[in-house]
Amino acid sequence: MQYEGVLTKMQTQAGAPIQYYLVFEDSFIHMNQLLGQPLEINFLGYKCLNCGKKKKIYRNGFCYDCFYSSPAAGDWIMRPELSTAHLGIADRDLEYETKVQVQPHVVYLASSSDMKVGVTRKTQVPTRWIDQGASFATPLVEVPNRYLAGITEVALKAHFSDKINWKKMLLNDVAVIDLIARRNEVASLLPAEVQPYFETTPEKLYTLEYPVLEYPKKISSLNLSTTxxxxxxLMGIKGQYLIFEDGTVMNVRSFEGFVVSIAV
Known part of the structure; x- marks a missing residue:
C-alpha cells in the first residue's frame, strides 16, 4: 500500500504501549501495525508548514522566510524565559503569543537517558514526554505562564541537563533514577516566585511504554536530504524516532515539511 504526504511529527495516544500515527492531509498510517514489516520511504520534495509553498525547509518545518517571521518560531519557543506576553509585550504577534504563553505550564523532571529538566504546556502532558522518549517523568511545578516555567528551567539547568542523549535513549540505555526523591531534593533550588507552586503541584510518577520489538545495538541516523x-x-518507535532492523533510525520531527511517499 502506498501513502504520500507532508511529514509532521507523529501523533500519539497514551497507552501500554503508546500508539503512533503518521497523519497526512487525506490519510493516516497507524505505525504500530507496521512493526516487523518492511517499509520504503522516498523523499519527493518540500512544503513549508506555514506558507504551504514548495520551498526548501530551513528549520522546524518552516522555509527560511517563515522561520524568521512566524510567531510559532520565535526564540521564546526554545527559550521560554524570553516570554513576554504576560507583560503585554509582543515578540512577533501578541495575540498568538498570549494564547500560547499565558496558560498553565509544567516544569518537569524526566529520564530519557539521564535525568533532565524541561518545560511544557500542561495540555501537552504526557505528549511532550512521549515525543522526547522519556521512560519516566514527574511534574515539578505547575505555573500560570511560560515565563515562570522558563526562569525555573534556567535555575535548574545550573544543576541538571536540559538535553537528551538521543543515542542512549534509542539504545534503551536509561539511567535508573528515583525521580520522586530527586523532585523533593530540588525544591529548594526553585526561584523564590515559583516556590509556592511546588506545594500545589501533585506528586505523580508517569511511566511510559514504547512499541519496540527489539532495540538496536548500534545506530546510524537517516538523513532524507542525502539519502x-x-x-x-520497522522494529520500533520511540520518541519521534522510527527504529529499523539494520540500526538505522529516523527522527520524523527533523523532516517536518518534507514530502514523502511511504510504501508498506
Whole structure:
C-alpha cells in the first residue's frame, strides 16, 4: 500500500504501549501495525508548514522566510524565559503569543537517558514526554505562564541537563533514577516566585511504554536530504524516532515539511 504526504511529527495516544500515527492531509498510517514489516520511504520534495509553498525547509518545518517571521518560531519557543506576553509585550504577534504563553505550564523532571529538566504546556502532558522518549517523568511545578516555567528551567539547568542523549535513549540505555526523591531534593533550588507552586503541584510518577520489538545495538541516523530513498524493516518507535532492523533510525520531527511517499 502506498501513502504520500507532508511529514509532521507523529501523533500519539497514551497507552501500554503508546500508539503512533503518521497523519497526512487525506490519510493516516497507524505505525504500530507496521512493526516487523518492511517499509520504503522516498523523499519527493518540500512544503513549508506555514506558507504551504514548495520551498526548501530551513528549520522546524518552516522555509527560511517563515522561520524568521512566524510567531510559532520565535526564540521564546526554545527559550521560554524570553516570554513576554504576560507583560503585554509582543515578540512577533501578541495575540498568538498570549494564547500560547499565558496558560498553565509544567516544569518537569524526566529520564530519557539521564535525568533532565524541561518545560511544557500542561495540555501537552504526557505528549511532550512521549515525543522526547522519556521512560519516566514527574511534574515539578505547575505555573500560570511560560515565563515562570522558563526562569525555573534556567535555575535548574545550573544543576541538571536540559538535553537528551538521543543515542542512549534509542539504545534503551536509561539511567535508573528515583525521580520522586530527586523532585523533593530540588525544591529548594526553585526561584523564590515559583516556590509556592511546588506545594500545589501533585506528586505523580508517569511511566511510559514504547512499541519496540527489539532495540538496536548500534545506530546510524537517516538523513532524507542525502539519502532520499530508504528501505528497511520497522522494529520500533520511540520518541519521534522510527527504529529499523539494520540500526538505522529516523527522527520524523527533523523532516517536518518534507514530502514523502511511504510504501508498506
Amino acid at each position: 532520499p530513498f530508504y528501505s528497511g524493516k
